[in-house]
Amino acid sequence: MFSTIYIEEEVLEIQRVRNLLDRFSQVPQVICDRYGEVFNRKSQNFRLQKMAPALILAKKYGNKVLAAPSGYGYNDSKSYYFSHMLNCVYDCRYCFLQGMYSSANYVLFVNYEDFEKSITEEIEKNNGGGVYYSGYDCDSLALEPVSNFCSHFLPVFRRYPDAELEIRTKSTQVRCLLDIEVVSNCVIAMSFTTSEAAVQWEQKVPSIEKRLEALHKLQLAGWKVAIRFEPLILGAEGLAPYEALFAKIFSKLDGQKLHSVSSGLFRMPVDFHKRIVKLYPDEELFARPTQTTDGMIALKSTEENSHLIAIEKLLLNYVSSEQYYRCG
């Protein structure tokens, strides 16, 4: 599962770490001072490291809960994100993480209690409210059997019913949720692209069918479930792949019961895009014409807006406009 486990000396004696090291005793373990010695060094190559990622167990210092970028959320409440982990077990070619870090290793910040303290302080500053996103710099559920993220953080949010936690994921690791009582202020938000996009650009990601099955189970169990259509990447096939995707999803899930549905176009900071192009000069997606606005790069398409409107029109056959928002 991991090529190596690097452990900051400072976290070596934390029980959570001891348990992990015992569990993965067959994986080479290397002690380091700070995770920055191993992670995101100048001469590293994200694409090569994806061949055999390592796990880094570290302590997060500094701000642990940050204001979410504008346009990220689904309502007007104050919104925040926190990252107990950096990097993702999946390998999606369109992902901004490839341009954000030079390393594909997974950093797991194990000082959950410090995250918990920061989160509860922020919730209390917001009179018990606010929206908190997890899964911005990682996939929160995909490494659940290793991280036990849900086991720790869901009880925190259960104590604050007016605060909302969104867990953004592409994972089918929902056993940890199905085994516990529903946390009514927790939303499981699953990302989807079309079948064509998934085949072309998503490696190691569970199939659409398996993800839908997981969401279906969650919905039946009473969990709040959301759908994120991100990134929308329009190809020569036009709208047909989206028609097929929506038909598949809404034949399996109850659209009226969805917490929310959103869409977002392919966008990333110019610098990230430049780094990704260097890593994947052979990738067709990055060979497409682009346009830059306010430091963000997007695929250039004269019909982008009309396509987006057409996709939204299709989507609104299944969900209400109150459930839908456009991200970014």
Added chain:
Amino acid sequence: MIKSVKHSMPVNIVVANGLEAKALVKMLELERNHASAEFVEYSNPSKLRLLVSGIGKEAVAAAVTYLGEQQVSDDGEIRAWLNIGIAGHRDAPLGSAWLGNKITDQSSGASAYPPQLIEGFEVGSVVTVDEPENSYPLDSAYEMEASAFYAEATKYSTAELVQIFKVISDNLENPISGIDIRRVPSLIAAQAPQLLILIERMSAIAQQHNSNQRLPSYFSEVCSEIHLTVNQKLQFRRLCQRYKASGLEEELGRADLKASDARALIQQLAERIDRISEA
């Protein structure tokens, strides 16, 4: 011995002394290359290079610089770098060997962590010392080049393709003072099965990387015919990559894309691929 390799092996091996090289020359079917007056150098038709640096950090850094500077190219190709050598450890059996996953420079205290992409090898830490170490205080292989090798080689390649392989030649029971240097070639030779796999795998990763980065031959053809400024070359390079990534490599060099000056050519290529990709 290495199989008769027809394909390219973009691997540089650096050893500290001729005895370490001796076994490798035979194992890898290398021939002496007299190009350098400064270093003893070997190579084979598969482009595998072996350099004897001399002992210590300064010597190995100079050797890496010598080789790296020769191989710098603007086509984005990189080579794998492997430091092979003997080391001491307090209690590891003579002849045991591992890939370094933590390289600590004893004098500065700084550590580097070569990413471990290649499975199936023993791994362990390595400490680079300025003088031979007799007491081996840590559970590490003690030697005299690795930290400088890694620091220097990562200037020419990506860290994933810079590795350190150490074979234990001395320990507390068999101290360095009593080491029979004539045994060094056999200690290295005994690692042949492991070393051949390691070199093959490093070579395969480097080749895959280079293949992903490879530009259409049109790029070098045009560069040799038309003068391009640095900026134009970058633009032209990216356009060639876009054509290749879009499966349109054969479009490059079409008669209607011929232009006598770089600016016109770049403009034509850009307009064409934007038109095709957007359609």
